[in-house]
Amino acid sequence: MSSVYLVAGSRPWSRQVYEKTIRRFPGGWHWINSPKELTLKRLRLMRPRYVFFLHWSWKVPEKIVREYECVGFHMTNLPYGRGGSPLQNLISRGHRKTMLSVFRMSTDLDAGPVYLKEPLSLHGRAGDIYQRASQLTASMIRQMIKKPMESRPQVGRATFFRRRQPAQSQIPRCRSLSTLYDFIRMLDADGYPRAFLRSKGFRYEFFKPVLNGEQLTLQVKVRPETNGSRA
Numbered sequence: 001m002s003s004v005y006l007v008a009g010s011r012p013w014s015r016q017v018y019e020k021t022i023r024r025f026p027g028g029w030h031w032i033n034s035p036k037e038l039t040l041k042r043l044r045l046m047r048p049r050y051v052f053f054l055h056w057s058w059k060v061p062e063k064i065v066r067e068y069e070c071v072g073f074h075m076t077n078l079p080y081g082r083g084g085s086p087l088q089n090l091i092s093r094g095h096r097k098t099m100l101s102v103f104r105m106s107t108d109l110d111a112g113p114v115y116l117k118e119p120l121s122l123h124g125r126a127g128d129i130y131q132r133a134s135q136l137t138a139s140m141i142r143q144m145i146k147k148p149m150e151s152r153p154q155v156g157r158a159t160f161f162r163r164r165q166p167a168q169s170q171i172p173r174c175r176s177l178s179t180l181y182d183f184i185r186m187l188d189a190d191g192y193p194r195a196f197l198r199s200k201g202f203r204y205e206f207f208k209p210v211l212n213g214e215q216l217t218l219q220v221k222v223r224p225e226t227n228g229s230r231a
Helices: 012-020 040-046 062-067 086-092 126-146 177-185
Strands: 004-009 028-032 050-054 070-074 097-104 114-121 195-199 202-212 215-224
Touching: 004 012, 004 040, 012 028, 012 050, 012 126, 040 062, 050 126, 070 126, 086 126, 086 177, 097 126, 114 126, 177 202, 177 215
Parallel strands: 004 028, 004 050, 050 070
Antiparallel strands: 070 097, 097 114, 195 202, 202 215
């Protein structure tokens, strides 16, 4: 009898890699895209070997974490950078590469033991990086279902990132074009508040930046300011 696996994801790139790659792996695969579908009753009926969480935006109930082997993917070299908005926090700190850590979820955020890690480049727009990370995620899932893996406790001093808020997407004073480029590209992904400026009743949102020497080119969307756009 083949094993059953659940994959939970809340972003389009996660669903894309699931449909194109992950669900074709050996075993029975099922997709979950909302917390309403993630119930203890459902899991007890399906009895999954693993529950994989790809870019999940909600807290997983403690009863599920305790009863099932829930697997998280975090875009830092854990225990460095536990917490929210890892991609943006890494780029804003000057990192050009990172590790994608696969860990067993616990009741403490991003603190569970690690199964494996793989290097990940932080080059390009946020959307490109998320796509690249999704492909790497699929490869790591394949490794996990191919042969049993032991998870090992995280080693080193834990550091923490704070989840970014939409208001933090307003472009700050930047010391160089490369700093401005990094700020715009780290927010350039579907579903994220793009880098923006306000001027004389209008909101300017910037995306698709290209840095070429001493010149930065990009696209901009302009719309009138409203009460709902002041976040």
